[in-house]
Amino acid sequence: MKLNERVDAYQYLPNLDFDTYYDVVKDKWPWVSNLIDVDGCDTERRLVDLSSVKNEFEENEAAGRGDSYRDAMRNTGVRSVGMSQLLQKFSSSIGNPLVLDILGGDGELARVAASEYPHFRVLTSDLAGRMIESAMAQEIPAIRQSAEDLLLLDGSVDGVLIAYGTHHIDPExxxxxxxxxxxxxxxxxxxxxxxxxxxxxxxxxxxxxVHPSSPAGHDYVHLSADQLTDDLTKAGAKSISISEMYDPFICEGTSVKAAIDNLGFYLRGMYGLTASLSDDQILERAREIFVLSAEQAERWHVSPNISVEGKHHTYRVTLPRVALVATAFK
Known part of the structure; x- marks a missing residue:
């Protein structure tokens, strides 16, 4: 494939043009190359559009937080409770599903799937080229594409997940x-x-x-159940259902202090928080903010506050969160 001869003024990934990327995935993961619409009439335009796109998840330079985010993501267990529940939603009707993780970063969900759902195939997708390079370096199948302009063929995957960043997609x-x-x-x-x-x-x-204490800020509006339903309906989705999901952060350590310190490190890296907040201040604000209602705590049989449990040099600190999840069909 030599599509890039016509659009050779850009890099698809920081260190790869599209032709080279395609050759790599065709050799390593032939099933991924078979999903890409290389002959589509819009493919060249999509690739050209990607060449000029940058976002906050590339690097920490220029008000970004990509490097610190990837450092935090090395601890796959922190969000595994929620990610496992999301993967479970694709397992009921299809035996060995192929799932496209549209906002997949550097493959955290794919790592959880490899551990807990080894029969799944997960294709990690992201807009940030550095994220895709990082995923591929970990031998995780990955593709760089825009959420609103996918490079894949019609009817090519069993499940699609848009998670952990849906509010980052332009409302328009x-x-x-x-x-x-x-x-x-x-x-x-x-x-x-x-x-x-x-x-x-x-x-x-x-x-x-996050908004006042990170270089990139966070000027995004989160989505209500009504907004999710309305947008999905207008997009043509059918049989839409909305539910709440317990989606905590869980950090471990060899002592109570170590577990709590690891949570603070994770929060700083995950959200790109600057030195304007000390580690103690980050944890103090987290304790103030992350408090579930009594109804939520009773529903999931969890502590409503940040809590620590464990013994014998194995301790876990849990930061409680509740997410909204919409499931829809064609």
């Missing part, structure tokens, strides 16, 4: 992203969309801590 493009997810689904496949409600602890954390 969100319905198009959902429509693209539906386009690449097989007839009986499902689209799962995850976010945190505007009145949730997570939204408060972003508004009061």
């Amino acid at each position: 493009q969100r319905k198009r992203a959902y429509a693209e997810g539906l386009r690449v689904l097989v007839a009986d496949g499902s689209l799962v969309v995850h976010d945190f409600a505007p009145d949730s602890c997570v939204a408060t954390w972003f508004r009061e801590v």
Whole structure:
């Protein structure tokens, strides 16, 4: 394939043009290359558009947080409770599903799947080239593409997940992203969309801590159940259902202090928080903000506050969060 001869003025990934990337995945993961619409009339335009796109998840330079985010993501267990539940949504009707993780970063969900759902195939997708390079360096199948302009063929995957960043998609493009997810689904496949409600602890954390204390800020509006339903309906989705999901952060350590310190490190890296906040201040604000309602705590049989449990040099600190999850079909 020599599509790039016509558009050779850009790099698809920081260190690879598209032709070289395609050759790599064709050799390592032939099933990935078979999903790409290389002959599509819009493919060249999509690749050219990608060449000029940058976002905050590339590097920490220029108000980014990509490097610190990837450092935090090395601890796959922190979000595994929620990610495992999201993967479970694709396992009921299809025996060995192929799932497209549209906002997949450097492959955290794929790492969870490899551990807990080894019969799944997960294709990690992201807009940030550095994320895709990092995933591929870990031998995780990955593709760089825009959520609202996928490079995949119609009806090519069993499941599509848009999670852990849905609010980052431009509101004007969100319905198009959902429509693209539906386009690449097989007839009986499902689209799962995850976010945190505007009145949730997570939204408060972003508004009061992340936005004023990170170089990139966080000027995004989180999605309500009504907004999810409305946008998915307008995108053409059917049989839409919305539910809440317990989605905590869990950090471990050899002592109570070590576990709590690891949570602080994770929060700083995950959200790119600057030195304007000390480690103690980050943890203090987290304790103030991440508090579940009594009803939520009773529903999931969990502590409503940040809590620590364990013994014999194995301790776990849990930061409680509740997400909204929409499931929809073509």
